[in-house]
Amino acid sequence: MKRRVVVVLLFAFMASMTMRGQLNGYKYIIVPKKFETFKSENQYMTSTMVKFLFTQKGFTPVYDDELPADLANNRCLGLLASLSDDSSMFSTKVTVILKDCQSIEVFRTREGKSKIKEYTAAYKDALEDAFGSFDGMDYAYVPKEKETNQPTEQPITVSYKDDVKKLEEKKEVPVVKQVATTETQSYESVEPKTSTYTKAEPQQKTETAAKVSGLLYAQPIENGYQLVDSTPKVVMKLMSTSVENVFLTDYQGNSGVVLQKDGKWFVEYSEGGEKKLKELNIKF
The missing domain is CATH 3.30.160 (Double Stranded RNA Binding Domain)
Incomplete structure (x- = not known):
């Protein structure tokens, strides 16, 4: 046995x-x-x-x-x-x-x-x-x-500016190093810099999201919540998932996810192939 x-x-x-x-x-x-x-x-x-x-x-x-x-x-x-x-x-x-x-x-x-x-x-x-x-x-x-042995995609031909072309004609060292393929886009200047050059501090990227105006009240329903405004009108329904503070929803005809981040609520959805993020003012 x-x-x-x-x-x-x-x-x-x-x-x-x-x-x-x-x-x-x-x-x-x-x-x-x-x-x-x-x-x-x-x-x-x-x-x-x-x-x-x-x-x-x-x-x-x-x-x-x-x-x-x-x-x-x-x-x-x-x-x-x-x-x-x-x-x-x-x-x-x-x-x-x-x-x-x-x-x-x-x-x-x-x-x-x-x-x-x-x-x-x-x-x-x-x-x-x-x-x-x-x-x-x-x-x-x-x-x-087969994929790893395949040659990489041919780079897309990108024309340089007139002054760079002139430098190439004179066989001088190009001041621009550029790569442009369907998967990689990079542009780097290799022009000699003077010793007095100071590099600016990069600006920190911050994720911004449009805010949905108006307070929404969360009312418990089977397997989740429904959000209503002051009318009251049901704005959207939230379906619970196995992940805490993450809900599935249908926002303006688009499939989306409502989640909490840094103490705030957001709805993330895709519209026309573009991902969008909006802040929600929800009171549970």
Whole structure:
């Protein structure tokens, strides 16, 4: 009996290491904003939840309409996530499936289950259960051999100013060293400096955020809160996550996250491919 248990555990460990090796060769997880099994975009906040959970597990998830340049040029850098929904009237059952650029299945989670009646909360609960398949995987992206042996992208031709061209014609040392590729943009002056040159202190970058005017009151609801103004009107709903002071929300038709930072509340969302941050005045 003990021998059988050891064999089963060894097999599970080897299977886990094999799956880890399979996923480590992919840099991104592509999350559709509308899964095929649903009628509308981000229905029951499934896309937001899947992207959030992949981030928690150490992956780099991106929405299917916001692909970074390297993934847009090489679709095989990422795996496409999809949902298999076998829900019934009495329970919610979902499985997360990952396929490569040739639509070949690479990984499938266990079936996550929930008996919560409210749909949004039920899918959140079932997805969290399904994502337990990634526990202990310790994912870390490792470029495939073909990728590491590929030549780097050809630099984009950038013309210098007229005075720099004249220096080049005279075979003098150029005063500008510039690199411009699709992944690297740098500009460095190598012109000799006099000893009296003093370097200015760099200005500290500060993250600024537009502030949403008006006080919002947090009212407890099932699995989170709803924020209402003084009218009172429901401005947005906050769905609790496993992370303290981090909530999922739908802000002005965009999937987002409400979180607390330095004692203040912010809503972070993506609009037109651009990430935006707004401060919220919330009273709990």
